[in-house]
Structure formats: C-alpha cells, structure tokens
Amino acid sequence: MLQTSDVTSVKPQTDGRRERYLAAFRWMLLARVFEEKLASLYRGGKVIGGVFLSKGQEALSAALGVALRKGDIYAPLIRDSAGRFAFGESLLDAARTCIGSRLGPMRGREGNIHRGKPREGYYAMISHLGVMVSTVSGGLVARRFKGVRDVVGATCIGDGGTSTGSFHEGLNMAAVEKLPLVVVVANNQYAYSTPTSQQFACADLVDRAIGYGVRGHKIDGTDPQACFDVVGEAVARARAGEGPQMVVADLLRLVGHGEHDDAHYVNHALKVSPIGRDCLEVARAQITAAAWMNAMQIDSLRDQLQAEVESAFATALREPLPDPNLEDWRALSTEALAEGRA
Amino acid sequence: MAITYLEAIREAQAKLLADDPRVFIYGQDVGNFGGAFKATKGLAKEFPGRVLDSPISEDAQVGLAIGAAIEGMRPIIEMQFADFSTCGLNQIINHAATMFWRTNTKCPITVRLPCGGTAGGGPFHSQSMEALYAHYPGLIVLNPATVEDAYSMLIAAVHIDDPVVFCEHKYLYYHLKADALPTEALPIGKARVARPGRDATIVTYSAMLHEALACAEELAKDGWQIEVVDLRSVKPLDTDTILGSVARTGRLLVVGEAFPWGGVTAEVVARVATEGFSLLDAPPMRLNAKDTPVPYHPNLWGTHRPTARAIIGAMRELLHA
Structure with missing residues (x-):
C-alpha cells in the first residue's frame, strides 16, 4: 500500500495519452498567458491587492485539473490557475475576481486566488493553510452519506502548508475515514522566503505518507508527462476506493511569492538545477519531440489563448465595481437573525 | 417523568437524526461511548453510521462539517469541552463564518460547546466562550438556560442555514430538570x-x-x-x-x-x-x-x-x- 511511484520519463504514445496531454497543455498555456496579463495589469496599477503567479507549477496544477471530473470536489490553492481552468472555471470569472468586478463570483468581497463556487464542487480557499484538507474530506463524507460513488475530492498545498496543524489533522482524519481524497503537494522549495531546510527535517515530504497510512507518490514537477501520469494515477486510485493519496512534486517557484516580491533569496544553484526548469518549455519540447504539435502550432495556440485572455480582462475592466451603497452588509444568510447594525 | 438539561440535548439530537437524513453527529467519543457527558448516549446504535467518532482534531472536525454543509448536510459537531474549541477556532471564525458572505454558499453547521464552570473543572474545562464567537460576523451564538430551551434551541440551531455556536452549560446538565419536553418555543433571537x-x-x-x-x-x-x-x-x-x-x-x-x-x-x-x-x-x-x-x-x-x-x-x- 505504501510504495511510491516514480515516473519521470515520457514513453508510450497512445491516442488517449496524446489527447490528455494536449488538453492539459492548453490549460497550462492559458494559465501562463492569463497570469502574464495579470502581472502586466498589476504593474499598471489596475489590480487591487496581491497578485500571485504559478510560473513553473502549471504542469502539476493542470495535471490535477484534468484528472478530475465534473461532480468531483476541487479545492485549489495559491498557484493553481491551470487547474482551476481545467476544472471548469471560466476565464471571465477569474478575471472578474482579480479586477474586483461586482459581477464576479466574489463580488469584490474577496479577490485574486480566494475564489470559487462551492456548490459546484469548486471550493474557495481561505488564506489559512491546511484547512481545505478536512473541508474537502467533509464534502466527501457528505457524498458518502448520499450514496454517491465514483467521486474524488482533491486539494493542493505547498511545502510550507504541510507544516500546519490543519494539514496534519485533515490528512490523518481522511485516512481514518478512508476517503477518496487526493492531496497534491507542490514542493516549490520556498514558503514565501523560507527554504525547505527551515520547514521540515524529513528527507522527503513523501515519506510522511506512510505515517498517515496513505499512498505516497513522488514526481518531478517540472516534467509535464510525469505529472499527468502520476497525478492521474493517484486520482484513479482514489476513485477506485483505495483511500487517500498524497502526491509530492519537486519543482521551483520561478517567480516571487507574489508580484511584490523580487525573490532575491532564491538560491541560484536551484535555478540552474533540473528543478529550475520551466515546465512549459519542457512541455513544448515533449510535444514537438512526439510530433503532436509543431512550434508554429503551439505559437498559434498561444495567440488564440492570448486573445481570449485579452477579451476576458477587457470585459471585466468594463464591468461595474463593487458599490458600498448596494452592499447588504450582512454576513448571515438568515436575514431575520442578522443584527443589522451597520 | 423528569428530564434533565443533558437529556433534553440528547433527545433533541435523537429527534433531529430521526426527522432529517441530512443530520449527522461528529465528535470525540460520541459514538458507541455516547460522549464524555453522554449527550449522544445510544444514538450511534439507534442511527447506525450517523454518529461518528472523530480523532482528537478539533480543526479537522469543524473542517469536515464545513465541507459536509457545503454539500447540503446538517452536521452537528460536539466539542468535548468548549475550552477545546479554540483548537478549531480558525475553522469556525475564518472559514465557516465567512462562507456565506464570501461565496453565497450556506454553511449550516452546529458546533456544540459544553461550556461553563463546574466544581473541580479548572482552567481548561470551565470556560465560557460565547463572547469570543459572538465577536465574529457570520455566527449565531446561543446560550440556553433552561431544559426547554436546551431542547428547542438545539433543534432550531440545526435548522438555521448559518453556522451556530451552541453553548450548553455543563453545570446545568444534571442540576436542571423539567417535567416534560416543550412543544413550543420562543423564536431564536428573542430574549x-x-x-x-x-x-x-x-x-x-x-x-x-x-x-x-x-x-x-x-x-x-x-x-x-x-x-x-x-x-x-x-x-x-x-x-x-x-x-x-x-x-x-x-x-x-x-x-x-x-x-x-x-x-x-x-x-x-x-x-x-x-x-x-x-x-x-x-x-x-x-x-x-x-x-x-x-x-x-x-x-x-x-x-x-x-x-x-x-x-x-x-x-x-x-x-x-
């Protein structure tokens, strides 16, 4: 039960594999284009609050998004634009939340990465790390009560998030309840500025899986094919009733914690090491090597996605902003019990 | 036949479980053992699979309830003592309490807090937590003082579409008795x-x-x-x-x-x-x-x-x- 998978190379090419890969690649590319636009708007002063990018983590994020199905539960975290889009979030809703449009799902009450539509299985993270592990588990318990089978719940976290009590409590509980939960850990080497040496003392985070009694999977997070294969396998195992799965991917955050952060603290040796590779460049190489698309086709896809992103932001930027006079200033859904002393 | 405040809480939960398939109870020792105070005595047997023992993980208990509530369930979380709810505080005040406001998604969880002092309880088994929770927007905080209210307000709490912190006083568990369970009650929010x-x-x-x-x-x-x-x-x-x-x-x-x-x-x-x-x-x-x-x-x-x-x-x- 506790062996780890280690898939690091691209091998056979079945048709399904090609389709899966290219579908995931599209979301990776969309995330990159979306985030580049977002960063540009941020620098232009058009974005209120923080901007957090996933550069270098798109393959891992997309891998989970494409492995999930409609009806599954997904609680993404800070660097999951690709997974969010793959799970079905509309580009416009993402743009709206980042701009603060009143018409977006968060209505200007929350911004950037703190977005979701919980009733559609797309849970909205809070900033306190680790809490989504037990929350997704609760969603899965509800599905179990309702007799819904064939469902998976998944959430993402970073190396720093694994140090929280919430993470521990949640994963332990999910294991006790044998829930179809997948936890994807992006070990991007830094929690904000804190290196992993100050975050944990175990040789590898995946070693913790045995302690929780869950299956551990290890991947090179810069290798898209490995991400798609291993995350896909973890999701399939959870769906098949094998209990919680913990995937640990090694990669490097190729940007600051947020766009306000120049990430000067990142060790240069890591940048030039294999985990410093840009997964999108690796994907281009894998795709062209397999002759699934040529460079021109990839550029053309990028142009098409760029146009979609421009259109989404153009729409969001024209939309009405939140208006304090239109707010009901009420935190309860039960109006009769709200104190109403605004 | 006299019924105690504690028995009223047990009876309210039995009624909730019987009447509503969305209700389940999750807490430490609440299953076959029936809870540290026996507030869930016999319920695990009467309602198989719906009264579940949790690990000693208050944060995860509340997190699980939040996820289940998003999916339409009506979870009741028993904290063994109100004092320990601070270990789940973050999930209550930052996650459950903000859910509706942030996402327009209802979060109908009920967190039962056996609160207040008893002789010999000491600093970690005696606290009254209502002010802490009442401070945060998005929560309802109930403090029943009578057997009748313990029963009717717990039933009402689980029917409310928002997170409820239900502060039940341990000193009243055995001291307070009523002749019968109530058939009507004042609405929630009325003194x-x-x-x-x-x-x-x-x-x-x-x-x-x-x-x-x-x-x-x-x-x-x-x-x-x-x-x-x-x-x-x-x-x-x-x-x-x-x-x-x-x-x-x-x-x-x-x-x-x-x-x-x-x-x-x-x-x-x-x-x-x-x-x-x-x-x-x-x-x-x-x-x-x-x-x-x-x-x-x-x-x-x-x-x-x-x-x-x-x-x-x-x-x-x-x-x-």
Missing part, C-alpha cells in the same frame, strides 16, 4: 423575561440565570421586585427586550460567567448606554467572573464566578445608587 419586576433589571444568560433568579427571590423577601431577563441568544442580541425591561425598572445589572474584559455584559451595557441612556436612573453595572483563569478548587471557583450571593451584593448597591 425572555424570566421573572417580572419593577425595581431593577438583571440581564443574564445560561447558568447565571439561576443565580440571578435566586437573587431576585432573596431580595423579594425585602420587598424588592427584580426583573430577570434571560438573553437565550447572545448573538443576535435582543436589544428591544433589554431596553423594554430597563424602561420599566430604570436600573440595570448585567451578569455573566465569562471573563470581565469586553464580552456579552459589556455589549449589553454599551447598547443600553447608547440607545437607552435616558431610561437609566443609575449607572448600569456589570458582574463577571474574575480576570484570572478559572480555578480548580471549589473554594476558589465559588468566588471566581458570580453567585447568587455576589449578585445580591451588587444588586443592593444598584438599588441604593
């Missing part, structure tokens, strides 16, 4: 005039209601008619009933078992001072526990918390002010 009077008002809630009623009984021997208001719910707080009582009596003493800094008693005094200042014939008074952790030994605990005797002392001062 109750537990004893009418005209000379002064005591506003209180939970176990302190009974200390306040004992005080009123004692002072009646001297001819004083003390009105006692039972808040029932500290959030929402029924300011209208409080102001109505102060309008009748002109004098206000607010009694709570919690720590003195801020809190429910301060909120009541603030509201009366700002909205009903002209109704007052004397400065309003507050009586709370002392500003130390709750002591273990009854000799100390009996002085740490307000008792009927302490309330009588404060009330004599107020009546002559």
Whole structure:
C-alpha cells in the first residue's frame, strides 16, 4: 500500500495519452498567458491587492485539473490557475475576481486566488493553510452519506502548508475515514522566503505518507508527462476506493511569492538545477519531440489563448465595481437573525 | 417523568437524526461511548453510521462539517469541552463564518460547546466562550438556560442555514430538570423575561440565570421586585427586550460567567448606554467572573464566578445608587 511511484520519463504514445496531454497543455498555456496579463495589469496599477503567479507549477496544477471530473470536489490553492481552468472555471470569472468586478463570483468581497463556487464542487480557499484538507474530506463524507460513488475530492498545498496543524489533522482524519481524497503537494522549495531546510527535517515530504497510512507518490514537477501520469494515477486510485493519496512534486517557484516580491533569496544553484526548469518549455519540447504539435502550432495556440485572455480582462475592466451603497452588509444568510447594525 | 438539561440535548439530537437524513453527529467519543457527558448516549446504535467518532482534531472536525454543509448536510459537531474549541477556532471564525458572505454558499453547521464552570473543572474545562464567537460576523451564538430551551434551541440551531455556536452549560446538565419536553418555543433571537419586576433589571444568560433568579427571590423577601431577563441568544442580541425591561425598572445589572474584559455584559451595557441612556436612573453595572483563569478548587471557583450571593451584593448597591 505504501510504495511510491516514480515516473519521470515520457514513453508510450497512445491516442488517449496524446489527447490528455494536449488538453492539459492548453490549460497550462492559458494559465501562463492569463497570469502574464495579470502581472502586466498589476504593474499598471489596475489590480487591487496581491497578485500571485504559478510560473513553473502549471504542469502539476493542470495535471490535477484534468484528472478530475465534473461532480468531483476541487479545492485549489495559491498557484493553481491551470487547474482551476481545467476544472471548469471560466476565464471571465477569474478575471472578474482579480479586477474586483461586482459581477464576479466574489463580488469584490474577496479577490485574486480566494475564489470559487462551492456548490459546484469548486471550493474557495481561505488564506489559512491546511484547512481545505478536512473541508474537502467533509464534502466527501457528505457524498458518502448520499450514496454517491465514483467521486474524488482533491486539494493542493505547498511545502510550507504541510507544516500546519490543519494539514496534519485533515490528512490523518481522511485516512481514518478512508476517503477518496487526493492531496497534491507542490514542493516549490520556498514558503514565501523560507527554504525547505527551515520547514521540515524529513528527507522527503513523501515519506510522511506512510505515517498517515496513505499512498505516497513522488514526481518531478517540472516534467509535464510525469505529472499527468502520476497525478492521474493517484486520482484513479482514489476513485477506485483505495483511500487517500498524497502526491509530492519537486519543482521551483520561478517567480516571487507574489508580484511584490523580487525573490532575491532564491538560491541560484536551484535555478540552474533540473528543478529550475520551466515546465512549459519542457512541455513544448515533449510535444514537438512526439510530433503532436509543431512550434508554429503551439505559437498559434498561444495567440488564440492570448486573445481570449485579452477579451476576458477587457470585459471585466468594463464591468461595474463593487458599490458600498448596494452592499447588504450582512454576513448571515438568515436575514431575520442578522443584527443589522451597520 | 423528569428530564434533565443533558437529556433534553440528547433527545433533541435523537429527534433531529430521526426527522432529517441530512443530520449527522461528529465528535470525540460520541459514538458507541455516547460522549464524555453522554449527550449522544445510544444514538450511534439507534442511527447506525450517523454518529461518528472523530480523532482528537478539533480543526479537522469543524473542517469536515464545513465541507459536509457545503454539500447540503446538517452536521452537528460536539466539542468535548468548549475550552477545546479554540483548537478549531480558525475553522469556525475564518472559514465557516465567512462562507456565506464570501461565496453565497450556506454553511449550516452546529458546533456544540459544553461550556461553563463546574466544581473541580479548572482552567481548561470551565470556560465560557460565547463572547469570543459572538465577536465574529457570520455566527449565531446561543446560550440556553433552561431544559426547554436546551431542547428547542438545539433543534432550531440545526435548522438555521448559518453556522451556530451552541453553548450548553455543563453545570446545568444534571442540576436542571423539567417535567416534560416543550412543544413550543420562543423564536431564536428573542430574549425572555424570566421573572417580572419593577425595581431593577438583571440581564443574564445560561447558568447565571439561576443565580440571578435566586437573587431576585432573596431580595423579594425585602420587598424588592427584580426583573430577570434571560438573553437565550447572545448573538443576535435582543436589544428591544433589554431596553423594554430597563424602561420599566430604570436600573440595570448585567451578569455573566465569562471573563470581565469586553464580552456579552459589556455589549449589553454599551447598547443600553447608547440607545437607552435616558431610561437609566443609575449607572448600569456589570458582574463577571474574575480576570484570572478559572480555578480548580471549589473554594476558589465559588468566588471566581458570580453567585447568587455576589449578585445580591451588587444588586443592593444598584438599588441604593
């Protein structure tokens, strides 16, 4: 039960594999284009609050998004634009939340990465790390009560998030309840500025899986094919009733914690090491090597996605902003019990 | 047949489980063992698979409830002691309480907190947490003081579409008895005039209601008619009933078992001072526990918390002010 998978190379090419890969690649590319636009708007002063990018983590994020199905539960975290889009979030809703449009799902009450539509299985993270592990588990318990089978719940976290009590409590509980939960850990080497040496003392985070009694999977997070294969396998195992799965991917955050952060603290040796590779460049190489698309086709896809992103932001930027006079200033859904002393 | 406050809580949960398939209970030792206080006695057997033992993980207990509530369930979380709910505080105040406002998604969880002091309880098994939770937007905080309210308010709590912190007082578990379970109840959010009077008002809630009623009984021997208001719910707080009582009596003493800094008693005094200042014939008074952790030994605990005797002392001062 506790062996780890280690898939690091691209091998056979079945048709399904090609389709899966290219579908995931599209979301990776969309995330990159979306985030580049977002960063540009941020620098232009058009974005209120923080901007957090996933550069270098798109393959891992997309891998989970494409492995999930409609009806599954997904609680993404800070660097999951690709997974969010793959799970079905509309580009416009993402743009709206980042701009603060009143018409977006968060209505200007929350911004950037703190977005979701919980009733559609797309849970909205809070900033306190680790809490989504037990929350997704609760969603899965509800599905179990309702007799819904064939469902998976998944959430993402970073190396720093694994140090929280919430993470521990949640994963332990999910294991006790044998829930179809997948936890994807992006070990991007830094929690904000804190290196992993100050975050944990175990040789590898995946070693913790045995302690929780869950299956551990290890991947090179810069290798898209490995991400798609291993995350896909973890999701399939959870769906098949094998209990919680913990995937640990090694990669490097190729940007600051947020766009306000120049990430000067990142060790240069890591940048030039294999985990410093840009997964999108690796994907281009894998795709062209397999002759699934040529460079021109990839550029053309990028142009098409760029146009979609421009259109989404153009729409969001024209939309009405939140208006304090239109707010009901009420935190309860039960109006009769709200104190109403605004 | 007499029924205790604790049995009323057990019976309310049995009814909720029987009437609504969305209800389940999750907590430490709540399954076959029936809970540390036996508030879920026999329920695991009566409702197989719906009364589940959790690991000692308050954060994860609440997190699980939130996820289940998003999916349409009506979870009841039992904290073994209210004091331990601080280990799940983040999930309650930052996750459950903000859910509807952030995402327009209802989060109908009920977190049961066995709260308040008992002889020998000590600093970590005695706390009154209502002020802490009432501070945060997005929560409803209930403090039943009677067997009838323990029953009807717990049922109402689980039917509410928002997160509810249900503060049930451990001292009342066995001390308080009623002849039968109620068939009707005041709505949530309404305070109750537990004893009418005209000379002064005591506003209180939970176990302190009974200390306040004992005080009123004692002072009646001297001819004083003390009105006692039972808040029932500290959030929402029924300011209208409080102001109505102060309008009748002109004098206000607010009694709570919690720590003195801020809190429910301060909120009541603030509201009366700002909205009903002209109704007052004397400065309003507050009586709370002392500003130390709750002591273990009854000799100390009996002085740490307000008792009927302490309330009588404060009330004599107020009546002559």
